[in-house]
Amino acid sequence: MTASPSAPVGATFRWRGPDGTTLHPDTRHTLADGLRRWPVVEGIPWLRPGRDDLRERAVAALDAGEPDAAAVLLLGDADDWWEAAPPPPEQLRTALRAGTLREAVRLLGLGRVGVYFLHRWSDPSWLAALALTAAHPPAGRPVVDLACGAGHLLRHLVRHGHRDAVGVDVVFAKLWLARRFVLPPGARVSLVCADLTAAWPLPPPTAARHVACHDALYFLPDKAAAVAAALACAGPGGALLLGHLHNARHPAGQAGLPLPAEQWTALLPGATAYAEEELTAAAVAGRPPEPAVPAELTGTEAVGLARDPAGPAADPGLLQPAPASPLRPNPLYVDGARRWPDPRWAEEYGGRAAGYLPERWPAEPGPDAVRRRLLLDLPERW
Structure with missing residues (x-):
């Protein structure tokens, strides 16, 4: 495997290593800090500490002219929450030749995470992320998506015209999926594999940034440190959006290391708070979400927070796919019937998704078909 000739490397700033040292390219496929060398595969620096x-081994494979071997090594690396063993190297090598996102997530052995990626465009937490973003948009500022996964939000923002974007995730396989299948071809998006519990890979901002972290902060043990670092990454006049923060008092909010709603809001003083259910409903209705008062957050499944001193006007267009996007029927419908991808997805998302996805494909999808996620802007090789 070699990187596509058109594969972008994104922004030209210098990455920083896990100890905060600025990294410099010493070859076309490695970065160095003077003591250690770090692999870069498909334009994605791999900067995880403690490994x-x-x-x-990955650097040695690259030096030997074997990028496939380096990619296989990094594709087998998981986060500390993942309990499954990596697929055999032969299977990972086969994944390098996958033709679709569906085939790739299967070969990478991503299990429930792969199902989540495949159907992210339909789930209620995605609609909540869109509503939070539309209410507090980037407004031309550089975008940093923390724990970006397979790049769904980055894809959405790039297709809406945002050109300066960075995605950070601790799992290389997710970033590889973003680069290969999810991001628009030629998108100027920088991706970096790094651990947000170590020194952050981005240099200090030279201008205000729009920083987002959706559906991930509840996994980090030191949430206050992560929020402080994210605020520093945003810089003066920058925005910080924290989406889908699991409410420890809600039965559906027990995954990871959740907090009660009031502890989440205390982490980001001055932020506008939203209930997850209101964010999802607002996206379906195509309207701005209503901020929540503390009492309304007590019973929500998850909290959304946004702090943006610049206060740009809302951008309702971000609730929908970009104009002229090719739309396809939601793959959750098979022979006209809605079928959840598996029981786990149904338990986590099906209850609320049923509120906008009907059991049967309508005879004539109405003007709300896009808002209700009957029609989706899926990657070409979904």
Whole structure:
């Protein structure tokens, strides 16, 4: 495997390593800090700390002219929450030749996370992320998506015209999916594999940034440190959006290391708070979400927070796919019937998704078909 000739490297700033040291390219496929060398595969720097053996093996493979071998090594690396063993190297090597996102997530052994990626465009937490973003948009500022996964939000913003974007995630396989299948071809998006519990890979901002972290902060043990670092990453006049923060008092909010709603809001003083259910409903209705008062957050499944001192006007267009996007029927419908992808997805998302996805494909989808996610802007090779 070699990177596509058109594969972008994104912004030209210098990455920083896990100890905060600025990295410099020493070859076309590695970065160095003077002591250690770090692999870069498909334009994605891999900067995870505490995995020196894996780092050195990947660098050695790249030095030997074997990018496939380096990619296989990094594709087998998971986060600390993942309990499954990596697929055999032969299977990961086959994944390098996958023709679709569906085939790739299967070969990568991503299990429930793969199902989540495939159907992210339909789930209620995605609609909540869109509503939060539309209410507090980037407004031309550089975008940093923390724990970006397979790049769904980055794709959405790039297609809406945002050109300066960075995605950070701790799992290389997710970023590889973003680059290969999810991001628009030629998108100027920088991706970096790094651990947000170590020194952050981005240099200090030279201008205000729009920083977002959706459906991930509840996994981090030191949430206050992560929020402080995210605010520093946003810079003066920058925005910080924190989406889908699991409410520890809600039965559906027990995954990860959740907090009660009032502890989430205390982490970001001055932020506008939203209930997850209101954010989802607003996206379906095509209207701005209503901020929540503390009492309304007590029973929500998850909290959304946004702090933006610049206060740009809302951008309702971000609730929908970009104009002229090719739309396809939601793949959750098979032979006209709605079928959840598996029982786990149905338990986590089906109850609220049923509020906008009917059991049967309508005889004549109405003007709200896009808002209700009957029609989706899926990647070409979904």
